[in-house]
Amino acid sequence: MKATFFKIFAFLLVTVSTYSYVGQLVPQFEEYPPAKKVIAVSTPPAELAAIGEELVRVKGGCLICHKVTETGNERGPDLRKAAGQAATRKPGMDAGAYLLEALTQPEVFLVPGYPKMMPSALKPPANMNLAEVKAIIAYLQTLGGAEVTVKIVADDIKAAKAAGPVHKGKEAMGAYGWPGRRRTIRPASCRPISASRFPRASVTKSSPTSWACRASPIRRPAPNRRGRTRGYVSGW
Numbered sequence: 001m002k003a004t005f006f007k008i009f010a011f012l013l014v015t016v017s018t019y020s021y022v023g024q025l026v027p028q029f030e031e032y033p034p035a036k037k038v039i040a041v042s043t044p045p046a047e048l049a050a051i052g053e054e055l056v057r058v059k060g061g062c063l064i065c066h067k068v069t070e071t072g073n074e075r076g077p078d079l080r081k082a083a084g085q086a087a088t089r090k091p092g093m094d095a096g097a098y099l100l101e102a103l104t105q106p107e108v109f110l111v112p113g114y115p116k117m118m119p120s121a122l123k124p125p126a127n128m129n130l131a132e133v134k135a136i137i138a139y140l141q142t143l144g145g146a147e148v149t150v151k152i153v154a155d156d157i158k159a160a161k162a163a164g165p166v167h168k169g170k171e172a173m174g175a176y177g178w179p180g181r182r183r184t185i186r187p188a189s190c191r192p193i194s195a196s197r198f199p200r201a202s203v204t205k206s207s208p209t210s211w212a213c214r215a216s217p218i219r220r221p222a223p224n225r226r227g228r229t230r231g232y233v234s235g236w
């Protein structure tokens, strides 16, 4: 008996230590989310372009309509060519200025053959600030093999900070009356119970009217000619 117990114990010990040893052999990695990239006046062009690429892919949602690789959406022009063609799109407008206009006021000039459908990058859904738009221009210029000409100036950063993070939800809530104006939303099956009708109902000072929302009262239908009642009818 004792020997069996010892054998089982030894077996367990060997198994557990083998597993933990193998577990220790596997290299351990710790992953952190990428550091939040902040656009500053001193951000070098290559880094600005990298931030711009991320904005185009994620926050901007630009790839819903554009492509930056061989395959992709073609509702809008191929963005790989945008920077190269920018200088010639509008006579008298240089590439940087054209790209800025194309992003912030896309309706002013439509690339021939395309409809008016692009939303301004400064407005929802992209909701960029000017510093972010400039980062995108840096990316488009890098993508097109052009020189990065955009410059982040102190005012862009100031404006971006002043605008603050975008919390449209709060504004929307205000517009729909919450939490500023509280409206009583109740399911159709609720009805007020007043103190006079139900003297024992819990009617407090702060809520002079309580809502009764439990299952509606069930009443038996009137008996039929044979004196039987069938089923229940519910309703207030």
Ligand code: HEC
Residues within 6 Å of the ligand: 056, 060, 061, 062, 063, 064, 065, 066, 075, 076, 077, 079, 081, 082, 085, 086, 089, 099, 102, 103, 106, 107, 109, 110, 111, 114, 115, 116, 117, 118, 119, 121, 126, 136, 140
């Ligand atoms: C709903 C579709 C749609 C979305 C989203 C969209 N675009 Fe566009 N974009 C277009 C269309 C269509 C055009 C061509 C018509 C025009 O000039 O507005 C265009 C034009 C452009 C041009 C000018 C290209 C040229 O060759 O002159 C640029 C640059 C551009 N978009 C960049 C962007 C970026 C960056 C984003 C994301 C912030 C974006 N677009 C989001 C549809 C879209």
